[in-house]
Amino acid sequence: MELTAPTTRSAATGWVFKNKWLLLIGAIVVGAIVYAYATNDRVTVAVLASTLRQSTPLILGALCGLIGERSGVVNIGIEGQMLLAAFVAFLANVYIGNLWIALIIGALTGALMGALLAFMAVTLKMDQIIGGTVINILAVGLTGYFYTAGLVTKGKFAPISLGPLADIPLIGPVLFNNPPITYLAIILVFAVHYVLFHTRWGLRTRAVGEHPRAADTVGINVFRTRYINVILAGAIAGLGGAFLTLEGVGSFERLMTNGRGFLALAIMIFGKWTPLGAWAGALLFGFLYALNTQLQFSGVGLPPQLIGSLPYLATILVLAGFVGRSRAPAASGQPYETEG
Amino acid sequence: MTTASAPGNRGNGARWLRQIWRGISVPLVAVLLAGLIGAVLLQISGANPLQAYGALFKGAFGSPEAIQRTLEKATPLIFSGLAVAFAFKAGLFNIGAQGQLLIGAIVAAFVGFSIEGLPAIIHAPLALLIGGLAGALYGAIPGALKTYTGAHEVIVTIMLNYIAINITDYLADGPWKDPSPTNIVARTPRIMPSAELPIFGNIPLGFIFALVAAVVVWWVLYRTTLGYEIRTVGLNSSAAQYAGIRVARTIILAMAISGFLAGLGGAVETQGIVFRYQPGFNAGLGFDGITTALLGKTSPFGVIPAALLLGAMRAGASQMQFDAGVAKEITDVITAFILFFVAADVIVKWLIRQRESDDEQVVLSKGWGG
Structure with a gap:
């Protein structure tokens, strides 16, 4: 982490040397994609497009988690935030019939749950694991209790083609012909990265997450910083939930998040609490998931349940083999108490 | 129940009683407040709260059969709650109790249906033991990966949950599938009568095992060297290392014991x-272990009333749905608020993923307004 000297820039060669493994992996990935495209363009495009779609709710959930932890609030309630947002966004779509308004309402629902988490973690200084668990159970209860079968959806977001960009071979259909929440997720990855590491607000947020006492001493309002971050993070998780009902599936089912919030948590740790790292994790997972679907289709000799395990198994292997130890922001999980 | 923070911390009789009162007064108020919120929600959505709660109570305690149902629902929650609580004491967040429970459940089933001709006194304990050991092995994986590669146990246990679902689905629909001609679904054959756990009156033997397990867990944690080491690692692993505790071994062992408890829960089920x-029959029981452990303040004896409370709501929910036409998910809403109110006034300085820091706090639970 460049926390101590965020403004130091190493020379270009230094940067290349520092990131040699990253560049090597990047080169291998690009090479593999090009090779696959040359071999079978249709399947390659399908797998990559599916990769991006599968990764969208995961990266949104992971962004939610890491923004919270960067400011010192552990959020294991992502699953609940997503589930409730998915439900409310679905209801909004059914009763209002406007996908964009439904999307905003979904984000607001997530933000509201974020506010609840912040209230528990910051104001009540409650154990943050319990706070997140409260949100998870609450979401299961509320969505289950108020769910009525037979509500008919008013459609879902269609892909928006970005003009000539979408006509580029391989890249076009994969990157530039997506529904809006998928674009939004990609933009948010870079936006959150920029805000966290290149703005004053981001520096303050990280200071609050690493050493709240020091941050407090130099005049940063720890409580306010945590509240704002956790609420904004909740809105992002809300987008992830809304993705499921407004863009992915199109309707609501009980417990439809199906552990994605927990996967997002795993991806956040996998990416070592950085937006770009988490995005890599989400894409890897999305890819394994897409590959999995292809394998099931093509009917390799293995039973489907065992093929179904591959994404999870591969994640463990990558984690154990390459990623290794990860370190949470120092003050993550600790309520802050002012002196005197 | 106040968690004894310093090892060997014992109080005198009067203080003990006061602590018990402080322990039960908080949950009592929490349940009342949560019930009140649930009632408001029921009223708003057009149901009759009194009728609903009456039916809930009747379904949970209204007859010997109802009490048996409550105990049956509470049993796996005690086991998975103990599993999560035990790992918490070692500073580990075992989200994987669900997977360990599934593995324990299916392995116990295999031992139960595949071995013929054993007397019940050997067969039933054998199935329990092997189910528990399977869970222990499955739980040890994230512990070993954490110590040897640094892979975070939260990620690994989440992934292992999904893998466990896939493995058990495969076994129940493949090599261990019930071959009887009438069976069309994925399930194993019925276990031999000799592997079944009996019921004494209306008290299932599994429930008694769960109580015993809680006592054993308490004893291991607070009266053995291993327990001392586990708690020390949980409070500050660097200090533990410095004090000569083999942290790696302790973490793997703690995860294995946690997995054993979860696996035992699956086997008993x-x-x-x-x-x-x-x-599908064991869906969510491991995740409910997290709720149970937190509601029981991660104390082995706190887990029992927590599991009974959750079990009672589960046992009564169907009756409530039937009598009052109220969707049973309202009990989840109430559970969330009970947990909220139990924790709201308590400053549990529970730090996950924390690193060594100078102002390291002991894990403590403070009573309502105390």
């Missing part, structure tokens, strides 16, 4: 309730 493994 198989041998006492379901009598076979069938996908």
Whole structure:
């Protein structure tokens, strides 16, 4: 982490040397994609497009988690935030019939749950694991209790083609012909990265997450910083939930998040609490998931349940083999108490 | 129940009583407040709260059969709650109790249906033991990966949950599938009568095992060297290392014991309730272990009333749905608020993923307004 000297820039060669493994992996990935495209363009495009779609709710959930932890609030309630947002966004779509308004309402629902988490973690200084668990159970209860079968959806977001960009071979259909929440997720990855590491607000947020006492001493309002971050993070998780009902599936089912919030948590740790790292994790997972679907289709000799395990198994292997130890922001999980 | 923070911390009789009162007064108020919120929600959505709660209570305690149902629902929660609480004491967040429970459940089923001709006194304990050991092995994986590669146990246990679902689905629909001609679903054959856990009156044997397990867990944690080491690692692993505790061994062992408890929970569910493994029948029980452990303030004895409370709501929910036409998910809403109110006034300085810091706090639970 460049926390101590965020403004130091190493020379270009230094940067290349520092990131040699990253560049090597990047080169291998690009090479593999090009090779696959040359071999079978249709399947390659399908797998990559599916990769991006599968990764969208995961990266949104992971962004939610890491923004919270960067400011010192552990959020294991992502699953609940997503589930409730998915439900409310679905209801909004059914009763209002406007996908964009439904999307905003979904984000607001997530933000509201974020506010609840912040209230528990910051104001009540409650154990943050319990706070997140409260949100998870609450979401299961509320969505289950108020769910009525037979509500008919008013459609879902269609892909928006970005003009000539979408006509580029391989890249076009994969990157530039997506529904809006998928674009939004990609933009948010870079936006959150920029805000966290290149703005004053981001520096303050990280200071609050690493050493709240020091941050407090130099005049940063720890409580306010945590509240704002956790609420904004909740809105992002809300987008992830809304993705499921407004863009992915199109309707609501009980417990439809199906552990994605927990996967997002795993991806956040996998990416070592950085937006770009988490995005890599989400894409890897999305890819394994897409590959999995292809394998099931093509009917390799293995039973489907065992093929179904591959994404999870591969994640463990990558984690154990390459990623290794990860370190949470120092003050993550600790309520802050002012002196005197 | 106040968690003894310093090892060997014992109080005198009067203080003990006061602590017990402080321990139960908080949950009592929490349940009342949560019930009140639930009632408001029921009223708003057009149901009759009194009728609903009456039916809930009747379904949970209204008859010997109802009490048996409550105990049956509470049993796996005690086991998975103990599993999560035990790992918490070592500073580990075992989200994987669910997977360990599934593995324990299906392995116990396998031992139960595949071995013929054993007397019950050997067969039933054998199935329990092997189910528990399977869970222990499955739980040890994230512990070993954490110590040897640094892979975070939260990620690994989440992934292992999904893998466990896939493995058990495969076994129940493949090599261990019930071959009887009438069976078309994925499930194992019924276990032999000799592997079944008996019921004494209306008290399932599994429930008694769960109580015993809680006592054993308490004893291990607070009266053995291993327990001392586990708690020390949980409070500050660097200090533990410095004090000569083998942290790696302790973490793997703690995860294995946690997995053993969860696996035992699955085995008891198989041998006492379901009598076979069938996908979906154990869904969520491991995750509920997290709720149970937190509600019980991660104390072995706190887990028991927490599990009974959750079990009672589960046992009564169907009755409530039937009598009052109220969707049973309202009990989840109430559970969330009970947990909220139990924790709201308590400053549990529970730090996950924390690193060594100078102002390291002991894990403590403070009473309501105390």
